[in-house]
Amino acid sequence: MLDGMTPEEKFQAIVDAEDKIEPTDWMPEAYRKTLIRQIAQHAHSEIIGMQPEGNWITRAPTLHRKAILMAKVQDEAGHGLYLYSAAETLGIKRDEMQELLHHGKHKYSSIFNYPTLTWADMGTIGWLVDGAAITNQVMLTRCSYGPYARGMVRICKEESFHQRQGYESLIKLCGGAPEQKAMAQDALNRWWWPSLMMFGPHDSDSSHTEQSMAWKIKRVSNDDLRQQFVDMTVPQADFLGLRIPDPELKWNDDRGHYDFGEVDWDEFWQVVKGDGPMNRERVANKKRAWDEGAWVREAATAYAAKQGKRSAA
């Protein structure tokens, strides 16, 4: 049935039929670029996302929590690697993505530009930040680009651990001393709005949404995903006995959803443009790790070359 179609029509027919596009298929240049932009940003988010949590590994309150946190941070590294591999199938080199990130040409999710001030931030990040990530990533398992969709399936399985361990650690904290519960409330107060910002600007202000929907890169709009997240999270906060810092938050019987207040979009754009509390430090740390690891990469390359010569001799 694909006979006689232009490459563009054939491509869209595959997408419309809910089939997947694979790396060697013809694809519109803008589709390829949009995916590189999005997958690279996603990969960078996983990698930069190790820093706020790495901050607490040495200060975890018990060995058990420390082991969990290390496993989670290791997962984030793994997720970054799956995603860099997926981006590479579109023709960009991994080292290029690193350099573009270090030079501020590539971005990562703004949520990682906020500091992790207390232990309660670890539980709250798992609960809210990973919860928001899952909301989006479940949608992305149905994305039209095969390598990205497959990566998402693996990632979603592991994210479930991230969210559940975070929520469970908050249950413990909220059942503890009043000071511990206050610490959890403070973390929620700081992370709630940045978590809602993770879903991106309103649909009306989102420049890519329409085309990405037609290409089935994106399946649900920013505002719909944000609503889904709020509806899911409010009862979870109630269970913890914590108060979501939004005076306008209220169940709306007619809509069958929670109404909620407006995100501070000035703050959102400020952080996106590079002026969040931690932007400079995050990128500087990443670049330092890359630069200081250069000798390891070079030594491994030299060792491989030497072994190769030996086995050839």
Next chain:
Amino acid sequence: MTYDVPVAPGESGDLQETIETGAEPWPMWEVFVRARRGISHVHIGSLHAPDPETALQNARDVYTRRGEGVSVWVIPSEDIHAFEPEDAIDYVEANEKVYRHATTYEIPDEVGHM
């Protein structure tokens, strides 16, 4: 959460795709994992490594952190030769040979399961 990159008002949404990089990157390897005894190795992803030994160690860390496999293969990506849907003329021929499929033969019900 969204991963399409928000473009701030006044910012150019153009994507820079290439940039000067340093040393030649490590070669890429394809990773195949046998989930348990009795089934084949299945392609699970790819990674970069300087040599086979490091590739195997990285594959273990990246792809089998939760007991996903009992055996792992790594193969240099450049050694994989592929036949793509674009070369599909041979598929068409194969599809025309319906008589190759067991379901094209009608067997009376009285004969029972065959």
